[in-house]
Amino acid sequence: MQFEAVIGLEVHAQLQTRTKIFCGCTPAFGAPPNSHTCPVCLGMPGALPVLNADAVDKAIAAALALGCTVHEVSEFARKNYFYPDLPKGYQISQFDRPIATGGQVDLEVDGQAVHVGITRIHMEEDAGKSLHEGTGDPNLTGIDLNRAGTPLIEIVSEPDLRTAAAAAAYFTYIRDVLVAIGVNDGNLEEGSLRCDANVSVRPRGQAAFGTKVEVKNVNSFRYLQKAIEYEIARQSAVVGEGGSIAQETRLFDPDAGRTFSMRSKEEAHDYRYFPEPDLPMLVLAPGQVARVRAAMPELPAARRARFVAQYGLPAYDAGVLTQDPEVAGYFEAVAAVAPAKLASNWVMGDVLRTLKEQDVAIGTCPIAPAALAELLGLVDAGTISTAAARQVFETMWATRESASVIVEREGLTQVGDESALLAHVATVVAANPDAVASYQAGRVQAIGALVGQVMKLTRGTANPKVVHALIQRHLDA
Numbered sequence: 001m002q003f004e005a006v007i008g009l010e011v012h013a014q015l016q017t018r019t020k021i022f023c024g025c026t027p028a029f030g031a032p033p034n035s036h037t038c039p040v041c042l043g044m045p046g047a048l049p050v051l052n053a054d055a056v057d058k059a060i061a062a063a064l065a066l067g068c069t070v071h072e073v074s075e076f077a078r079k080n081y082f083y084p085d086l087p088k089g090y091q092i093s094q095f096d097r098p099i100a101t102g103g104q105v106d107l108e109v110d111g112q113a114v115h116v117g118i119t120r121i122h123m124e125e126d127a128g129k130s131l132h133e134g135t136g137d138p139n140l141t142g143i144d145l146n147r148a149g150t151p152l153i154e155i156v157s158e159p160d161l162r163t164a165a166a167a168a169a170y171f172t173y174i175r176d177v178l179v180a181i182g183v184n185d186g187n188l189e190e191g192s193l194r195c196d197a198n199v200s201v202r203p204r205g206q207a208a209f210g211t212k213v214e215v216k217n218v219n220s221f222r223y224l225q226k227a228i229e230y231e232i233a234r235q236s237a238v239v240g241e242g243g244s245i246a247q248e249t250r251l252f253d254p255d256a257g258r259t260f261s262m263r264s265k266e267e268a269h270d271y272r273y274f275p276e277p278d279l280p281m282l283v284l285a286p287g288q289v290a291r292v293r294a295a296m297p298e299l300p301a302a303r304r305a306r307f308v309a310q311y312g313l314p315a316y317d318a319g320v321l322t323q324d325p326e327v328a329g330y331f332e333a334v335a336a337v338a339p340a341k342l343a344s345n346w347v348m349g350d351v352l353r354t355l356k357e358q359d360v361a362i363g364t365c366p367i368a369p370a371a372l373a374e375l376l377g378l379v380d381a382g383t384i385s386t387a388a389a390r391q392v393f394e395t396m397w398a399t400r401e402s403a404s405v406i407v408e409r410e411g412l413t414q415v416g417d418e419s420a421l422l423a424h425v426a427t428v429v430a431a432n433p434d435a436v437a438s439y440q441a442g443r444v445q446a447i448g449a450l451v452g453q454v455m456k457l458t459r460g461t462a463n464p465k466v467v468h469a470l471i472q473r474h475l476d477a
């Protein structure tokens with residue numbers, strides 16, 4: 001039997017606000033346990049929540065960026081459950097009147113168009129965290145409420161995804177959009193972006209859904225793909241052998257590469273939602289949606305298309321450069337001065353590679369866009385070779401000097417003057433009889449090795465085109 005997977009994702013994204021959703025505490029990550037708390041986020045009796053206006057604006061921005069309809073009126077609700085990291089015994093969330101509904105994301109995955117409907121986006125507060133280590137007693141579980149009250153949105157998709165790869169691509173798209181509009185920091189390791197997947201399988205051609213399993217808290221794009229792949233294979237095998245799928249919540253174990261059961265449907269909570277009595281209805285101000293829309297930066301997909309149209313870049317380059325808005329901005333600053341394709345090659349290549357190697361963020365890159373543009377200008381004008389430019393780049397990175405200062409001091413100006421190069425050509429030809437014989441036997445590409453030797457001898461200052469012509473003339477004579 002052939003099976004088809006049906007997948008929907010629930011993405012929880014922390015809103016990048018200065019304070020928590022209902023109090024003045026900071027939601028900053030990594031502080032000593034319980035240091036960012038107050039009576040409101042500790043759930044003290046009588047403490048009342050006050051809604052953070054910036055959190056509302058950021059939820060609206062996310063909704064607009066994902067093509068949703070933002071509702072002028074929405075409502076907070078209590079989601080009741082009992083857990084140690086939830087001090088009030090309920091989470092303030094939104095239930096039947098969320099802030100936004102009905103969006104759509106259009107993707108291309110492995111050459112196939114994928115359309116994913118967005119059911120709803122609702123606002124809620126995060127819970128605290130249980131600490132099973134570092135309490136000083138292995139039998140003790142600590143509670144850290146720094147995260148309690150952190151503003152979140154939950155983005156619920158329709159069950160429109162059919163493959164693990166498409167699910168990972170959708171989650172990546174959501175991350176890129178939220179980061180681009182400054183709503184979320186995109187940090188999966190610290191948990192400011194989290195994802196649960198609902199996965200079921202059905203025989204190909206069947207319209208009815210199979211029983212779905214929820215896979216919780218997968219904290220990387222790769223793990224999400226692996227967890228879903230595992231679930232599809234597991235469920236297909238069970239159904240294929242005539243078994244039935246238990247409706248349950250499962251967790252992914254990255255080390256074992258498999259999911260395992262966390263709780264069954266029988267243990268699932270009945271949340272007894274009801275309207276939050278301590279908060280009024282959320283009524284947006286006149287013009288609030290329009291104001292957020294007007295302040296929204298360009299979205300990654302639009303920027304990608306513009307990079308192709310405006311700079312004549314291949315789609316691949318545009319995709320790489322727009323993944324991170326800061327990288328895109330860096331590229332645009334370089335391309336404002338230097339030729340666009342040259343700028344793209346250098347940003348995608350040397351810049352991104354060196355940042356990664358040195359673990360430096362683009363915002364603190366030691367080579368400013370204008371400095372890189374100057375270097376590329378020297379390459380474009382033929383003043384220095386690409387090989388010499390690589391050396392200059394390394395020196396610029398280390399010393400923050402300008403390209404022209406380094407080129408001048410180290411004598412890296414490209415030598416295109418034939419007479420200056422002839423002696424080097426003669427030396428290299430004499431020292432490499434094998435390559436010469438190979439060339440003369442008809443292997444024209446053997447000349448490349450000789451060009452490389454001259455480049456080495458001249459520390460990259462020779463003009464490789466001139467060298468190539470000189471060697472060819474020398475050998476053909």
Ligand SMILES: [Zn+2]
Binds near residue numbers: 020023036
């Ligand atoms: Zn607080």
